[in-house]
Each structure stands twice: as structure tokens, then as C-alpha cells.
Amino acid sequence: MRSTSISVLVVDDHFMIRLGLVSALSQESDLEIVGGARNGQEALEMFETFRPDVTLMDGILPDIHGVEVTRRIVSSHPDARIILISINETAEDVHRAMEAGAWGYLPKSSEHRLLLEAIRSVASGGRYLPPEIQSRLAERSLYVSLSDRELEVLRLVAKGKANKEIAEELGVGEGTIKTHLKHLLSKLEAPDRTRAVTLAIERGLLRL
Amino acid sequence: MRSTSISVLVVDDHFMIRLGLVSALSQESDLEIVGGARNGQEALEMFETFRPDVTLMDGILPDIHGVEVTRRIVSSHPDARIILISINETAEDVHRAMEAGAWGYLPKSSEHRLLLEAIRSVASGGRYLPPEIQSRLAERSLYVSLSDRELEVLRLVAKGKANKEIAEELGVGEGTIKTHLKHLLSKLEAPDRTRAVTLAIERGLLRL
DNA sequence: GCCGGCATCTCCCAAATGGGAGATAAGGAC
DNA sequence: GTCCTTATCTCCCATTTGGGAGATGCCGGC
Numbered sequence: 176m177r178s179t180s181i182s183v184l185v186v187d188d189h190f191m192i193r194l195g196l197v198s199a200l201s202q203e204s205d206l207e208i209v210g211g212a213r214n215g216q217e218a219l220e221m222f223e224t225f226r227p228d229v230t231l232m233d234g235i236l237p238d239i240h241g242v243e244v245t246r247r248i249v250s251s252h253p254d255a256r257i258i259l260i261s262i263n264e265t266a267e268d269v270h271r272a273m274e275a276g277a278w279g280y281l282p283k284s285s286e287h288r289l290l291l292e293a294i295r296s297v298a299s300g301g302r303y304l305p306p307e308i309q310s311r312l313a314e315r316s317l318y319v320s321l322s323d324r325e326l327e328v329l330r331l332v333a334k335g336k337a338n339k340e341i342a343e344e345l346g347v348g349e350g351t352i353k354t355h356l357k358h359l360l361s362k363l364e365a366p367d368r369t370r371a372v373t374l375a376i377e378r379g380l381l382r383l
Numbered sequence: 384m385r386s387t388s389i390s391v392l393v394v395d396d397h398f399m400i401r402l403g404l405v406s407a408l409s410q411e412s413d414l415e416i417v418g419g420a421r422n423g424q425e426a427l428e429m430f431e432t433f434r435p436d437v438t439l440m441d442g443i444l445p446d447i448h449g450v451e452v453t454r455r456i457v458s459s460h461p462d463a464r465i466i467l468i469s470i471n472e473t474a475e476d477v478h479r480a481m482e483a484g485a486w487g488y489l490p491k492s493s494e495h496r497l498l499l500e501a502i503r504s505v506a507s508g509g510r511y512l513p514p515e516i517q518s519r520l521a522e523r524s525l526y527v528s529l530s531d532r533e534l535e536v537l538r539l540v541a542k543g544k545a546n547k548e549i550a551e552e553l554g555v556g557e558g559t560i561k562t563h564l565k566h567l568l569s570k571l572e573a574p575d576r577t578r579a580v581t582l583a584i585e586r587g588l589l590r591l
Numbered sequence: 592g593c594c595g596g597c598a599t600c601t602c603c604c605a606a607a608t609g610g611g612a613g614a615t616a617a618g619g620a621c
Numbered sequence: 622g623t624c625c626t627t628a629t630c631t632c633c634c635a636t637t638t639g640g641g642a643g644a645t646g647c648c649g650g651c
Contacts, residue, residue, distance in 0.1 A: 188492055189400075189470070189491040189492050190403075190491075190492055190493060190494050190495065190498075191400050191403035191404060191407070191468075191491055191493070191498075192397075192399050192400060192403055192491070193403070194402075194403035194404075194406055194407055194495075195398075195399035195400055195401070195402035195403030195404075195406065196399060196402075196403075197406075198402055198403065198405075198406035199399070199402055260399075262397070283397040283398075283399055283400070284396055284397050284398055285398060285399070286398050287398065287402075290399075322596080322597060322598085323597095324597075324598065325597095332577055333577065333578075333581045334578060334581070335573055335574045335575050335577055335578020335579075335581070335582075336574075337574075337575070337636090337637070337638090338637075338638075339637085347598085347599070347600090348599075348600065348601090350599085350600060350601065350602090351598070351599055351600065353638080353639075353640095354598080354599075354600080355598080355599095356638085356639075357639065357640070357641095358597095360639075360640095361640095365543055366543045366544075366545075367543050367545070367607090367638080367639080368577050368638080368639090369540055369541065369543055369576050369577040369580055370541075370542060370543020371543075372577055372580065372581060373541050373542070373543070373580060373591055374543075376584070376591055377591055383581055383584055383585055530626080530627060530628085531627090532627070532628065533627090545606095545607065545608090546607075546608075547607085555628085555629070555630090556629075556630060556631090558629085558630060558631065558632090559628070559629055559630065561608080561609075561610095562628085562629080562630080563627095563628080563629095564608085564609075565609070565610070565611095566627095568609075568610095575608080575609080575637090576608080576609090
């Protein structure tokens with residue numbers, strides 16, 4: 176981490192967003208953009224190459240989820256400073272980003288000032304969360320974690336599979352699937368399987 | 384429409400995208416950005432004020448859907464040239480954008496060159512669709528239109544409502560809801576209500 | 592060792608779901 | 622006028638769903 180200027184790596188598959196970020200940061204004398212990655216693979220490679228002070232990472236990438244990329248980078252470089260940027264501002268999402276080792280979270284609608292504030296704050300070792308998200312994070316009673324099996328079942332439910340079909344596909348009894356369903360319905364507090372799917376999508380547990 | 388330069392209105396709720404577009408266009412001598420709107424309401428007002436040659440419109444806006452904003456502008460100004468920009472590149476989406484009167488469609492991942500090409504093409508009276516989308520549009524056998532009522536029912540299904548609850552909410556008999564469901568299931572070729580919801584989301588018919 | 596979470600399985604049973612078939616009425620398109 | 626779509630309704634009925642209340646074996650944490 177050089178004292179003279181903060182090096183920044185931008186990771187986003189949308190050209191327009193990369194351009195917006197670059198244009199916002201290039202006006203600042205203490206920030207220097209060292210690279211722009213279009214997907215998770217490129218992000219991992221570029222991180223190794225440039226070792227940026229701060230990485231701005233989009234949540235949704237064509238290959239790997241941004242949270243997963245963050246997890247991988249942090250596991251090999253615990254001192255990495257990553258700010259996740261996402262359209263999706265659910266408490267779920269933020270929670271998982273933080274858990275993965277991100278140091279900041281920015282909604283895509285953030286103004287110039289907040290963006291710079293976040294980068295500088297994170298570069299100097301601080302955390303950054305937008306105020307309205309901090310408060311929502313506090314009352315995150317809605318945070319639930321589904322087991323791998325439950326998530327797998329839910330994914331098949333989202334595909335329109337019936338319990339019996341899911342049972343065949345996973346090679347277990349139908350009763351087992353019903354039990355998993357029963358558990359995940361109660362975890363998500365969903366009245367039925369359809370709402371369980373839409374809730375899981377809303378909370379970022381499931382992707383279409 | 385001035386012959387000297389093309390005036391452009393940018394509509395997007397994400398600051399970073401607006402910045403990206405502005406920075407991409409400001410380097411071009413024949414393009415002039417006359418305004419940036421953050422939502423549908425602002426877009427309508429700004430369009431009236433500036434009468435831009437070309438409007439770049441995001442598909443997802445906080446208040447009204449971009450396609451709907453397009454429809455409204457075009458209905459009062461049939462000569463409006465609007466390019467829809469979206470993350471979502473389903474044939475469905477493009478089809479509805481075109482139907483609403485848009486003259487072009489751009490994925491958010493589009494590079495600089497395509498963006499400028501689209502603006503200039505549309506400003507001079509042409510249409511613009513990315514090549515890979517044109518071909519997909521041709522084989523859009525999957526395009527189905529749900530009636531207003533069917534969509535309303537499906538929205539409530541996505542919320543986890545049972546047929547009986549939906550019937551009460553809409554003030555009709557439960558049998559009626561079942562018929563609507565039956566019709567929309569067959570239109571979407573969905574095996575059950577859950578898959579109907581996820582399919583509708585995938586195809587951009589329904590938003591969470 | 593004990594306990595909690597997970598995955599698996601077993602009953603029972605009321606309620607919801609979805610398919611089939613058909614009918615009526617209103618409104619628009621050709 | 623006829624045809625089509627939409628919305629409304631009515632039967633019937635097999636299958637599915639989801640809740641309740643268990644039990645077993647396994648693994649990891651304390």
C-alpha cells in the first residue's frame with residue numbers, strides 16, 4: 176500500500192459501469208486505476224498481478240458470483256480491501272458480502288461523494304456501509320441460512336419440479352424431500368413453495 | 384433535430400451508469416448531453432423540456448418500468464427516438480421494447496463503439512439491435528402475452544397467496560382464479576404455479 | 592461424553608392444486 | 622354478423638402439498 180496514491184482495481188462486466196467508475200476516479204489525484212476486469216477469472220488474475228489497495232467488485236459477474244470471488248481473494252490475501260458494488264441492496268446480500276471478507280458495500284445508485292468516501296475509508300483500514308444499510312443490517316432477523324440440501328431442493332422447486340421428481344433426481348425418498356421442504360418453508364417463513372422461491376430470490380439465496 | 388449536433392437525454396437511476404454514459408458521449412464532438420433523469424417521472428418532464436434527438440433509457444427505473452415510460456413518450460411524440468438499455472437481454476424484453484416504440488436496444492455490457500453506433504444510427508432514422516439479439520428475436524416462439532387479469536393473478540401467486548386468498552383479494556370466485564391459473568399455466572407451458580412464476584420472471588413478464 | 596444440526600426415513604390427514612369439460616357475457620376485430 | 626379474447630362461473634376428481642409428530646444415524650463442537 177503506497178502512501179502517495181491509492182491503486183484501484185475495477186471489476187464489473189458492464190462496460191458502462193466500468194467507464195463510469197473510471198471517469199469518477201480519474202478526476203481524483205490520490206486515486207489511480209490499475210485495471211478493469213470483466214469477470215471473476217480476470218479479477219483473480221488481475222488481483223495477483225496488480226495487488227491493488229482497493230478492489231471495487233460488482234456482485235453479479237458472468238462466471239462466478241462477486242461474493243465468491245471476494246471469498247477466494249480474501250482467503251489467499253487476508254489484507255485485501257474489497258468493496259462490493261451491487262444493485263441488490265438486501266440485508267442478506269450485505270451480510271454475505273461482509274462474511275466473505277468485504278470491507279465495504281455500495282449500492283449502484285450511490286453518488287460520487289459516497290463512492291470516494293468509501294474508497295478512501297476502506298483504503299485507510301476502515302469499513303464502509305451506507306447509513307441506511309447499517310440500520311437495516313441491525314434488524315436482520317430475516318437472515319436465515321438454508322443447508323446445502325435444502326437449497327438444492329429449493330432450486331429444483333423453482334424449476335417446477337414436484338416432490339416426487341425431486342426425490343428421483345436426488346435419489347432419495349419423497350418423504351425426505353417433504354421434510355426438507357417443511358424445514359425450509361419454516362426457516363423462510365413462507366406460506367408455500369412458490370413464496371419460498373420468490374423470497375429466496377429476493378434475499379439473494381437463489382438465482383434464476 | 385439539429386443537423387449540427389445530436390442532443391441526448393440519459394435516463395438511469397444508477398449514478399455510475401449515468402456517469403459512464405456521460406463520459407463516453409462527452410468525448411464525441413457531434414453528441415451533446417442535454418440532461419440526466421433518475422426516474423420515469425423526471426424522464427417525462429425532461430423529455431418535454433429538452434426534446435432530445437435521442438433518449439437513452441434504462442429498462443429498470445425506481446418508479447415506472449422503462450418500457451412504459453417509452454410507451455408514454457412515444458404516444459405523445461411519435462417522432463421520439465428512444466434506445467432502451469438493459470441488463471436483461473431476453474428476446475421478450477426486446478420485443479416489448481420495440482412494441483412500445485423504442486428504436487434501439489442495447490445490453491448494458493455493450494462496448495463504446497456499439498453505443499455510439501446505436502446513437503448515431505437511431506438519430507439518423509435507423510433502428511439498432513445488437514446482431515446476437517436480432518437472431519434471437521427471429522426465433523421468439525416463446526413469446527406469450529398474458530392478459531392483465533392473468534398477470535395480476537400470477538403476481539399474487541408469486542406472493543405466496545393461495546387461490547382462495549387471491550379470489551377474495553380480487554373479489555371473484557375461487558373457481559375463476561383456478562381458470563386464470565389454468566390458462567396462464569398452459570400459455571407459459573409451466574408444470575405448476577411455481578415454475579410459472581420463475582418463467583415469468585425469467586422472461587421479464589414479472590418483476591420481484 | 593453430550594448436544595445440535597443435518598439428512599434420512601416413517602406414519603397420518605386435511606387442504607390445496609391442477610386438469611378436464613363446459614357455459615355465459617361483454618367487447619373488439621375483420 | 623361472426624370470430625376471438627377475456628373474464629366470469631360451474632361441476633368432478635385424482636394428485637400434490639404441507640403440517641404434525643415421531644425415529645435413526647452421522648458428524649462436528651464444546
